[in-house]
Amino acid sequence: MDEIRLWQVLGISLVLGLLVGLQREWSKSEGAGIRTYPMITLLGTVSALLAERFGGMLLFGGLIGVAALMVMMKVMMNLNITEERPPHSGPTTGMAALLMYLVGAMLAFDLVPQAIAIGGGVALLLQWKRPLHGFVRRIGQPDIEAVFRLVLIAMVVLPVLPDRTYGPYDVLNPFHIWLMVVFIVGISVGSYLVSRFFGAGAGTLISGLLGGLISSTATTISYAGRSRSAPDSSPLAAVVIMVASAVVFLRVGFEVAVVAPGVFYQILPQLGVMAGWMALIALFAWAFSRKRSQELPEAKDPSALLPAVLFGALYALVLVVVAAAREYAGEEALYIVALVSGLTDMDAITLSTARLVDSGRLPIDVGWRMMLIGAMSNIVFKGAAVCLLGNHRLSRRILLLFGISISGGIAILLWWP
Structure with a gap:
C-alpha cells in the first residue's frame, strides 16, 4: 500500500471511529466514548496492516485484547453500582467496539466501501435505539x-x-x-x-x-x-x-x-x-x-x-x-x-x-x-x-x-x- 493510500485508510478509520464514538458520548453511554472508539477502530486498521507483515495472529490478538478490555470495563462498572448508577448489563457497547475493530481491519484489506457502509450502519443502529425499540413494541x-x-x-x-x-x-x-x-x-x-x-x-x-x-x-x-x-x-x-x-x-x-x-x-x-x-x-x-x-x-x-x-x-x-x-x-x-x-x-x-x-x-x-x-x-x-x-x-x-x-x-x- 503506497503512502498516500495508507494515510487515506487511516483517516477513514479515524472518521468512522469518531462517528460511532460521537453517538456513544452523546447518548451518555458509560465506558467507551468519543475518544475510545476512534482508538479501537484505528487499532483494527493498524493490527491488520501489521498482520500482513508479521502474521494473522497479531490481528486475532488485537481482537481478543479489545474483547478482554470491554469485559473488564463492564465488570468494573457493575462493581460500582449505586442507586444513581444501575447495573450496566447491555452488550451493545462491547459488540459495537468489537465490530468497529473489525471495520478498521477491513479498511486495511482495501474493503473501503464495505467498511464505510458497516461503520455507518453501526452508528445508525446505535442512534435509532428508541425508534427501533418502539417499533418492536408496536408490532x-x-x-x-x-x-x-x-x-x-x-x-x-x-x-x-x-x-x-x-x-x-x-x-x-x-x-x-x-x-x-x-x-x-x-x-x-x-x-x-x-x-x-x-x-x-x-x-x-x-x-x-x-x-x-x-x-x-x-x-x-x-x-x-x-x-x-x-x-x-x-x-x-x-x-x-x-x-x-x-x-x-x-x-x-x-x-x-x-x-x-x-x-x-x-x-x-x-x-x-x-x-x-x-x-x-x-x-x-x-x-x-x-x-x-x-x-x-x-x-x-x-x-x-x-x-x-x-x-x-x-x-x-x-x-x-x-x-x-x-x-x-x-x-x-x-x-x-x-x-x-x-x-x-x-x-x-x-x-x-x-x-x-x-x-x-x-x-x-x-x-x-x-x-x-x-x-x-x-x-x-x-x-x-x-x-x-x-x-x-x-x-x-x-x-x-x-x-x-x-x-x-x-x-x-x-x-x-
Whole structure:
C-alpha cells in the first residue's frame, strides 16, 4: 500500500471511529466514548496492516485484547453500582467496539466501501435505539407472522426448487418463478413494516409513498372506501391515490434493475418520463388539497401464502402467453396480453417482460411499451374501483387526474422516438 493510500485508510478509520464514538458520548453511554472508539477502530486498521507483515495472529490478538478490555470495563462498572448508577448489563457497547475493530481491519484489506457502509450502519443502529425499540413494541402477532412467512418462502421453499426450464416454449423455470414471488413479497413486507414503523402519524405524501410500495391497488380501494364515510377527506384521498400510482413506476424500475440490470437503463427514460408526469400531477393535486395530514389506512399483511402462490402462477402464465403470442400472433397480441394482465397486477407483466427482454426473446422497444400499457391498464382499473367504491367528489377528482395521466402515457406510446 503506497503512502498516500495508507494515510487515506487511516483517516477513514479515524472518521468512522469518531462517528460511532460521537453517538456513544452523546447518548451518555458509560465506558467507551468519543475518544475510545476512534482508538479501537484505528487499532483494527493498524493490527491488520501489521498482520500482513508479521502474521494473522497479531490481528486475532488485537481482537481478543479489545474483547478482554470491554469485559473488564463492564465488570468494573457493575462493581460500582449505586442507586444513581444501575447495573450496566447491555452488550451493545462491547459488540459495537468489537465490530468497529473489525471495520478498521477491513479498511486495511482495501474493503473501503464495505467498511464505510458497516461503520455507518453501526452508528445508525446505535442512534435509532428508541425508534427501533418502539417499533418492536408496536408490532403484533400478524407482523411477526408476516416476517416468518417471508422466511418460509425465501429460505425454505426457494432453495429446494430446480433451477432449469420446463414446459412449452422453454420459459418455465421453477426457481426463477419462485424467486420473483420472494422478490415481490419481500418488497411488500418491507414496505408494510415501514408503515408500521411510522404508525398512524404518517402524512399524506408518506401514505401515498408507502401505499404505492405495498400495493397501489389496495391503497386505492382502501381510500375510496373511506371517502364514503368521510367525504371531506376526498381531496387528500385523491392525492394519496395519485402518489401511490406514481410510485408504482419507481417500484417497476427497481424490479427491473434487480432482475434484469441490462434492461433497466433502456426503459428508464420512457418510464421515468411517465413517473415524472404523474408526480407532477400529484404535486398540483396536493397543492390544491387541504393542508392537513391523513392517517395511513391499516395495511394488510402482504405475506399471505395463497396470494404469493397465485402471483407465481400468474407470472408463469404471463411468461407462456407472451411467448406463444410472440410466436403465433405478432406484436399486437403482446400488447393485448399486457393490457389484460396489467389490470389487477403490474408486477407479473413487468417481471416477465423484463426477463424475456433480458434473454433476447423480446425486443426492448416492444418490452417497454408492454410495461407502459400494463401500467396504464392498471390505472384504468383503479379508476373504475374509485367510481364504484368512492363518493362522487373523489370519483370526479380521480377521473380527471387519471385521465390526464393516461393522456401523457398515450403521448409517450405514440411519439417516443
